[in-house]
Amino acid sequence: MTEALLETEAAPETGALLDIADLTLRVPGAARPLLDSVSLSVAPGEVVALVGESGSGKSTTAKAALGLFPPGSTASGSVRFDGTEVLGLTGERLRAHRARSVALIHQDPRAALNPVRRVGDFLVERGATRSSAVELLASVGLPDPERRVRQRPHELSGGMLQRVVIAGALAARPRLLLADEATSALDVTTQADILALLRGLRAEHGLGLLFITHDLHLAAAYCDRVYVMYAGRVVESRTAKALFTTPAHPYTRGLLSCSPTLDTHTPLHPIPGRPPSLTDTFTGCPFTTRCDQAQPTCETWHPEPVRLPDGGTAACVAVTAVGSRAAGRHGWAQPQADGTVKNGATHE
Amino acid sequence: MPLRLLRRLTGVLATLLAASFVIFAAVYAAPGDPAVFLAGGRDKLTPERLAQVRAEYHLDEPLFVQYGRWLWDCLHLDLGRSFKYSDQVADLVAARFPTTLQLVLYATVLFVVLGVGAGVLAAVKRSTWVDSAVVGATTLAASVPSFVAAIALVSLFGVRLGWFPVTGGGSGFLDTVRHLTLPALSLALGALAIVSRVTRQAMADAAASDHVEAARASGVPERDIVRRHVLRNALGPIVTMCGLVMAGMLAGTVVVETAFGLSGIGSLLVGAINTHDFPVAQAVLLLMVTGYIVVTTLVDAVHPLLDPRVKGAAG
Numbered sequence: 001m002t003e004a005l006l007e008t009e010a011a012p013e014t015g016a017l018l019d020i021a022d023l024t025l026r027v028p029g030a031a032r033p034l035l036d037s038v039s040l041s042v043a044p045g046e047v048v049a050l051v052g053e054s055g056s057g058k059s060t061t062a063k064a065a066l067g068l069f070p071p072g073s074t075a076s077g078s079v080r081f082d083g084t085e086v087l088g089l090t091g092e093r094l095r096a097h098r099a100r101s102v103a104l105i106h107q108d109p110r111a112a113l114n115p116v117r118r119v120g121d122f123l124v125e126r127g128a129t130r131s132s133a134v135e136l137l138a139s140v141g142l143p144d145p146e147r148r149v150r151q152r153p154h155e156l157s158g159g160m161l162q163r164v165v166i167a168g169a170l171a172a173r174p175r176l177l178l179a180d181e182a183t184s185a186l187d188v189t190t191q192a193d194i195l196a197l198l199r200g201l202r203a204e205h206g207l208g209l210l211f212i213t214h215d216l217h218l219a220a221a222y223c224d225r226v227y228v229m230y231a232g233r234v235v236e237s238r239t240a241k242a243l244f245t246t247p248a249h250p251y252t253r254g255l256l257s258c259s260p261t262l263d264t265h266t267p268l269h270p271i272p273g274r275p276p277s278l279t280d281t282f283t284g285c286p287f288t289t290r291c292d293q294a295q296p297t298c299e300t301w302h303p304e305p306v307r308l309p310d311g312g313t314a315a316c317v318a319v320t321a322v323g324s325r326a327a328g329r330h331g332w333a334q335p336q337a338d339g340t341v342k343n344g345a346t347h348e
Numbered sequence: 349m350p351l352r353l354l355r356r357l358t359g360v361l362a363t364l365l366a367a368s369f370v371i372f373a374a375v376y377a378a379p380g381d382p383a384v385f386l387a388g389g390r391d392k393l394t395p396e397r398l399a400q401v402r403a404e405y406h407l408d409e410p411l412f413v414q415y416g417r418w419l420w421d422c423l424h425l426d427l428g429r430s431f432k433y434s435d436q437v438a439d440l441v442a443a444r445f446p447t448t449l450q451l452v453l454y455a456t457v458l459f460v461v462l463g464v465g466a467g468v469l470a471a472v473k474r475s476t477w478v479d480s481a482v483v484g485a486t487t488l489a490a491s492v493p494s495f496v497a498a499i500a501l502v503s504l505f506g507v508r509l510g511w512f513p514v515t516g517g518g519s520g521f522l523d524t525v526r527h528l529t530l531p532a533l534s535l536a537l538g539a540l541a542i543v544s545r546v547t548r549q550a551m552a553d554a555a556a557s558d559h560v561e562a563a564r565a566s567g568v569p570e571r572d573i574v575r576r577h578v579l580r581n582a583l584g585p586i587v588t589m590c591g592l593v594m595a596g597m598l599a600g601t602v603v604v605e606t607a608f609g610l611s612g613i614g615s616l617l618v619g620a621i622n623t624h625d626f627p628v629a630q631a632v633l634l635l636m637v638t639g640y641i642v643v644t645t646l647v648d649a650v651h652p653l654l655d656p657r658v659k660g661a662a663g
Contacts, residue, residue, distance in 0.1 A: 066565050099567025111558035114577050116655055126566050152656050168566070
């Protein structure tokens with residue numbers, strides 16, 4: 001079903017835990033690839049965010065780290081975990097990779113747990129023993145763990161279940177955690193608890209954490225680096241601080257303008273249009289139709305990641321045109337008095 | 349909990365009461381006059397003799413009075429006497445019922461093991477030639493009438509190979525099993541298609557759940573996923589369907605009993621209907637309905653064990 005075009009070789013010199021390079025994923029019946037030339041890396045102990053609207057390919061990218069692809073899909077490129085090519089794994093080796101190296105924390109804990117089985121069974125199935133299951137539940141801050149292991153999912157609240165799912169992800173002592181909207185469904189206090197818990201676990205065990213969210217502000221505040229995805233592509237990859245202060249891609253700027261802040265100087269600017277579906281195809285940049293700075297060349301320019309002076313990348317033709325005008329982009333972070341010039345990159 | 353039990357019990361009793369009236373009225377409305385039969389045939393029949401017989405057996409009273417009398421007797425565990433054999437109906441039924449019960453239980457074991465097994469196989473090997481073969485074979489088995497299957501089984505395993513006896517009920521456990529194998533098999537064949545199809549579909553639905561994908565993403569072995577997540581969660585529809593099919597079999601043994609010369613309640617019922625033996629026919633039908641209700645009630649009672657959420661919802 002999936003084929004690795006690049007053969008297994010030695011680990012890349014970066015020392016990354018997870019290294020996805022040029023991953024393209026096609027499914028039959030879709031007009032465009034699900035993922036298009038996605039490159040992404042997570043180092044041990046690093047928290048990396050993956051941000052984008054629904055359907056941008058965030059979850060698909062994360063699941064690729066598990067060797068989990070949609071049925072019938074063909075993958076090209078490479079997904080390396082600690083030097084091992086995941087795309088080439090099959091059968092027992094793939095199962096062992098999923099069971100030991102990488103763990104996924106699901107978006108909806110109630111759906112991720114079998115309703116008819118006990119919480120303890122869920123943990124034991126993922127590598128815990130009966131006694132370590134109780135310790136695991138205690139370690140993720142679940143009160144009364146001895147009782148919880150005998151309970152069934154419908155007897156627990158959403159926040160409790162999210163902790164159970166995290167405990168399940170930790171049961172096998174993985175080296176990389178994939179948190180797929182792990183806190184999106186929770187109320188803020190529980191969300192803060194879970195985020196602190198994940199951060200603590202990362203520090204304690206040296207885990208790599210790939211944090212998938214649609215909340216760019218949360219990503220910037222919580223993570224070391226951020227990848228922004230749009231229509232199956234990585235459109236911008238920056239350190240969290242740089243992304244928040246000097247977003248380079250119009251889509252990232254659009255996402256930041258969508259979120260309300262207390263700062264009254266920055267009115268809300270929803271991105272016009274809607275995210276592209278799998279039936280939409282593009283001759284040039286996929287964001288052109290929704291971009292307020294689109295140029296005629298955007299229609300035909302095939303997006304390529306352009307290296308920025310601070311080490312990040314952005315896939316926008318405007319970035320090439322401006323080159324290293326980092327100072328100009330800084331203008332975005334400090335809104336002008338008249339509020340019209342919001343972006344130094346294209347307003348010369 | 350006691351309230352729910354009481355409610356369920358009341359429901360069962362109400363169903364039984366309604367069923368008993370329908371049974372009584374249906375047998376009463378059947379063509380032919382039992383009094384003619386009781387008087388010993390039409391030849392030397394006089395109106396006076398007919399009236400005398402009617403009065404003797406209370407056949408001259410209105411339907412509701414007869415029903416009330418019968419129900420009252422039933423509640424006192426008196427099912428009456430057979431018109432034909434003059435024996436106690438209870439004794440007649442008690443002598444015939446074990447054979448039918450054994451036959452149905454044996455057939456149930458067969459169709460549960462083979463049907464669920466085939467369904468699991470088809471679900472695991474979905475969209476492969478195994479899946480098509482299971483669906484095709486079970487459909488073929490279901491489309492063959494049970495008396496044809498009985499004849500085929502008898503000629504192959506009974507006559508040609510000589511593995512199993514072709515008639516009679518046998519005595520002792522092993523001998524009974526040997527005697528009932530072919531009848532139970534021909535009874536179970538028709539159920540295989542339903543049970544395997546329901547199993548396959550229920551497992552396909554369960555396999556589409558998010559928690560199955562989550563388990564797979566966590567590297568849970570495929571064998572455990574099929575057993576503990578897919579089959580375990582599909583048990584609800586499977587158990588319901590097996591219960592219904594088994595309950596239906598209680599009333600459908602007559603063809604197989606006749607084909608294999610077994611004296612069960614199926615052949616008793618047909619004989620009773622042909623000879624206008626009201627008390628026997630009513631008692632056998634009532635027993636069949638009771639069996640059906642008992643089985644379906646048991647299936648209902650098992651559901652909270654299969655899905656703990658059911659218990660919570662019924663509260």
